[in-house]
Amino acid sequence: MLLSKLREALICVQAGRVTLPYPFAPHDPAPGFRGKLSLDADLCIGCGGCAAVCPSGVILIRDDAPMVRTLHFSLARCTYCGRCSEVCPEGALAHTLEFETATNTVDDLELSLDVFMGPCQRCGRCFPPPTSMEQLPVRGFRADTSCARAGADLPAPGLLDLWAPNGVTSAVDLRRPTP
Amino acid sequence: MIATATAEAVTLLTSRLGAGLLVARELEPDLLWVSVNPADVRTATATMKELGTRFLVTVGIDERPLGGGYGIVHLFAMDDAHQFVAIDCPVSAGDPRIDSITPLIPGAAWAEQEFHDMIGVEPVGHPDPRRLVLPDDWPKGVHPLRRDVAYNYRPPSVEGAAPELKSPPKGTSVVPIGPFFPVLEEPARFRLFVEGETVVGCDYRGFYNHRGIEKLGDSVLTWDRIPFLAERICGICGFIHSTCYCQAAEKAAGIVVPRRAAYIRTIMLELERIHSHLLWLGIAGHIIGFDTVLMQTWRIREPVMWLTEEISGNRKTYGMNMVGGVRRDISDAQLPRIRDVLATVEREAIAVRKAITDDSTLHARTKGVGPLSTEWAREICVVGPPARASNVPIDARLDHPYAAYDDLPPHLCLADGCDTWSRVIVRLDELADSIRLVREAIDNLPTGPVLAEFDEIPAGRIGVSAVEAPRGEAIHFVMTGGVNRPYRWRVRAPTFPNLQAIPAMIRGQSIADVPITIGSIDPCFSCTERMETVDCRDGRVRVYSLKELQALTQSASTGDGGYDL
């Protein structure tokens, strides 16, 4: 009985303080951690593989016009399973080590991306051109206003000027840096 | 070839049922499918009981689109023969009624109430015909798991609905434990009928968290998405559910999982058991006011969480399982780290065990508390540590081997105290055994791929899988359908049978013993109730205002509203 109590006390004393000073000091998760999603809009070809595998339906795809595919991300629902980044052929989606997603506005977690694509010659719907050469003239994207607030991984708001209201868009991404 | 034990079972069933036995065939090496005339369900059940089989769960299937009626499938396990037996009763769509088997098997009570609610087949002669799963304001006659009810159907709530409650016996007063009670981390409502501090009876109302996850799996999601949904059935033992689902689907589709994947699953399952048992120990300590145990065991648990984060990319909900294997491999570089963590945890766990085994105040709080006799544990079909602490030798890892447990047999940790203390001891033993298993698994980790390639899963196949979760055995039943998704997916979490044992365990105990008794089965209400929150297809995310939240919590406390499909 008493011995037991002493052993318990010993365990308590030996351990010392183990709690982390977390909010006051950063805490880095292990490499390979599936944190907040990051999206490199430059790389997205609008193939829709991510939307097809996403278990919680974070990613919605809508073809607004023959050449504009809208990818809508509702990150509030993301379960961080990492299927999207796994299947993304271009590596456009990736998980960061970020895990602080708290926000006062749910809109911060909404992200919309319009990808300019080649229209299918037969049905007229959006279609990722198969070869790099073909992709060259049609690549481009547009990001929604709310993305701007969501974080640094997203394109700058200035790009929104590219949007032409009538749906006819410039086929050339002006921002794309030359190699 | 039909195994000897199942052959015997078929022989006996044939002799008992005669023409009532419609079909008996072996669907898989470990699953015997017996279709019987619904009128003979009691005879068949009695025969199964006579054979010493253990009732698992009932699956209700709406087979009308397939040209049938309602299929009521009682699942049984022949543990010694490593077999599952499904007693299928095709109930006609015109007269959706079937004899209740609860009078024969008390543990079937909830399973039958559940198919009554969800499929709309009435168990005739059920001792407690009240609602179990559906909310009180759910309209009568709407059965959500019928195929003609859309997954996102929201019926108008019935005005003035109130839960059907048992009234307390004369001379007793009611002490409510739940829906919102400090040590029940999830909503569940026990109304204790007390005389003084002695509990003379109780009434249970639960399933406040029901979100129709099975319906989502049946109707919306594809094979590959379901593991991630299944993983979220439980916050602690999610990997168990995704494994169990994948195994059921793999069995149905006949997919052979690569050995390395099987080993990795084993490692993750056992790591999950380690941290779950440590977590439970802490919570049990907290329940009896011993917060030091909570703090110290959770401190010991933490390295395991970091380890799983390193392996899987997340401390919980690993997201590793896929139908056909696992997504993420364990690199050789991680192995020493795993060994380190195991050594630390083992050392600390031994110290904790040494410290608490002789603690007489702990004995005072746990010995003789929450008694569950071996007989009643069998009757109510209790699983996992509570069963083993009542000296019922069942362990799905040994009885229905899966993953790599055929190579790495666990010890069967039994105790015969039939009380909370025995449950502590069983879990401490299992903790040590799990550490050994992980160590052996990484020592013998085979090389090779981790994910099997497979084509389309054919429709109309059936798979039943059991996985020994830290809390007990989880059962998943999968009936495949076309278009890349199951026709019916049934989940039975270990808390489902264990929770039914609670009323017997707390009768005659004092109020002070009730929380620890409930805690001693390590209840997981949302597992049992299969929670999921967001409607996936329309993509609308609802933001609740404070007012709405208040309204929700208030309505949830009366047992109405709050959950919809």
Place this chain on the structure above:
Amino acid sequence: MSATILKVAALAILNVALVLLLSPLYEGLLRKLKATLHSRMGPPVFQPFLDTLKLLGKEDLLTVQHPAYAVAPAAALASVLLLATIIPIGGAPPLAFAGDVIGVVYVASMSAVLLILTAFASGSPYAAVGGSREMMSLLSVEPVVAVTLVVGAMKAGTLSVAGIADWNAAHGPTISMTLAGVALFLAVQAQAGKLPFDIPEADQEVMGGPLVEQSGPRLALFRWTMWARQLVFSLLLVELFFPWPRTGVLAADAPLALLKALVVLVLVAVVDVVNPRLKVEQAMGYYLRVALSSLAAMAFAVVGM
């Protein structure tokens, strides 16, 4: 005459102020200690003060409207502070003329009685269970307190608190007084509402028991009452049963007494850390045994040891 009255009044105010202001600080120290033993950081030492301030500003939620319900918390705190004026803190009790050890025993139970009545008044079943438990723990602990004080009275031949303290200080340790002191220490554990005897409050079982319907300012006062009660009891313990060394100078003796009381409370906190909560019947059985074995102290007292 008036000088005497002034002196008495000053001392009484000093005692009251010490108990009132130091008890939350002590509680903060104990929390910190407990946190350290839990391997966590723990709240700042001044957290009890902050808690109190916060609670004082909160809404007061009433399940019943009753004058006694509103008065009880203030009365409970007042009764503990009254107790502080009839126990010694480094010197003779300020109101020594007004109460002796019997008075101490009865005044000490007043705060518990008020808490119990408030609990029953609230109409909550948890409060009723908690009130019933509080009453039972009072039933089992008060006899222990009474036995130890009676041992002191028997040894010193007087019921006066100061008389017992003086006698003990003059005569040095004796077997009977030490045994009685140990028994009182065990009783302090329950009087302070610490594990394994925080049965009435038991938040995991009855969600705070008598306090479940107490909110805001009322809760703050009841909490303060409990903190003050644990300090007063540990002071009573060290002053009556372990009064050495004693200089006779208030300025030296009072801090020493407070320090010793802190040591007692630290021990109490350590016991708290390594124990689960007992059930009320187990606690009663335990205190019954303590009470009966502290009769041994009485036996020693009779034979003069």
Place this chain on the structure above:
Amino acid sequence: MITFRLLEAAAAFLIAGALGALITARRGRRGAWVSVVAVSGAAILMVASAVRAFRGGGDPEVSALPIRALGAALRIHVDPLSAVFLCLAGPIALLTTLYSVEYMGRFVRDGLTKYYPVLLILFLAIGGTVVTTDLFWFLVFWELMTLTSFVLVIFERESREAHRAGLKYFVWNQGAALGLMGAALVLWRRAGSFDFEAIRVSLATLLDTAPVTGHAVLFLFFFGFATKAGILPMGTWLPDAYTAAPTSVTAAFGGTMTKLGIYGLLRVFLHLLPLGPATTIWGIVIAVAGLTSLFAGTLSALKQDDAKRLMSYHVIGQVGYMFFGVGAGIALMQTDPLLGTLGLVAGLFHLINNSLYKPCLFLGAGAVEYRTGSRSLSALGGGLGGVMAGTMACSLVASLAIAGVPPLNGFTSKWLLYATGILGAESSFLLPVAALVAMFISIVTLASFVKYVAGAFLGAPVVTPAGAPPIRDVPATMLAPQYVLAGACLVVGLAPFAVLRLVHQAIVGLPSMIGAPDFASLLGGSNTTLALARDGITLASWAPVPLTAVLLILGIAAYVGLQRAGGVVTRRVPVWACGEEENPAELRYRADSLYRPFKDVFHGMYPRMPVVRFEFPDFLRRTLDLDHWLYQPLARGTQGAVRGVSRTHVGIPQVYLLWIIIGAVAVILTVLLVTGGAP
């Protein structure tokens, strides 16, 4: 002579009142008011005579109605001890009668003709018992008291319970009275007279010459008085009888009648018996009996669910305190006069306190029953506090007083008792142990009254069923007596000095108390502090006023500080039940659920009450129902009486009880006839 005249007038008031009530009883409340007037007259006169006695103007003994052949006469003398009891009996009689006016309204069906007259005769008997110094008349009054109280116990004629309780009451008390008669006869044979002075001499010699007989006589006295007082195991009649009688009567019983057991003890052991070895022995016996009773009685009370029964068990327990004090005092008187006197003062003071809070509690329980029709605490379920605030306040004060919560009166007398016990350690090791037991029981008392207050008054407000009239507080005539008694509890608690002086005077006025310390050397001369000192060293002290003042200052400071600091915003909320509860009534924690674990732990300590089952056939029950054969006939006319009496002789060979009554009455009548009633 003045005292005698005063008492004569008081008796005349009571007799006239009884007759008046008999005549007017059928006319609504008129009989009640006649009784109130008569009792108030009597009460004033009784108190006046008591005041004279305290003033030292004690008139010499007056004797009347001599019976020469027996050496008996109605000797009347009011000494301070008698005065104490007169002071209690008169006012309490008045308060209970006043209370009866409304309360008895619900018993009209049972016929009030047999209530007020009998009640007034009971008061007469009580008064007579304490003022006579003649053992014969003492017994006559005693018998009269027993008979009238018996009639009151079985008042509810429909109630089988009442009849059973009445029978039990009758058997025990008549048996005890027989014992007293036996003892009196033995002494009378020795002394040739029933005069107290003569008996005092003869008892001393008897103890010297025939100690066995002497102690047998003392045992009979002890047995008789202990039975009346309700000391266990003889007191088993008490809970039944108290519960069965109408509550106003119960209050009168609790406030005065059973306390006469203590009076008898003091008379016999400190008046008829000179101090000596015998007193020490019997002092110890009395103290031990008291200790047993207070332990067993109070623990049993904790288990009760019926409010009146709970309080009745406390009557037993409280009488135990008094017996303990008196017994310890008697035993210590020779070795340690200081503590001896302290114990006696404590015992008698506790009696006074008990006569204040106990009737108040009974009246409160009666008020609850009057409004709700229920006495079961579990059935009541609490919540009456809001609608019966006055009753609750009084009951709360009285409950705290009986539990000894300072600064109420119960604490002061308990404090004296404990001081006696603890400081008596040098005389006996057992005294402090006894004091500890008493302290423990004091908390048990607290627990059971918390249960009563909680079960009846506290908790969520009571909900009256639709259509039923809302529950209100009881009428003023029922409330006023409670206020008076509760107020007295508070006043006596805060300023016990005057009362204690009177009590001290009563104790030291007893013939055996020679050499008792005066009040100043016992409890100090101060009017703010009670200080028990020996050789100039203060051993124990209690100053209710300064402490209460400090408590009030601190409390008010805390309260006001709270109001100021918080600027408190209050909001009404429903009781938290872990969610919404459909049927809040089911959540009421039942009073019989309280302290269950305690009862389980202390299970072995509960006394096994001797269970005497009185199951008697219907004809016998009818026979024993005085209504049938005694009272109604007397009230209606002689013919009916003749018929009734004749019926009692039909086939009742086994009814020894009847013989007891008839025997007792016959003895008295014969004696009067033989002596011709002439001086």
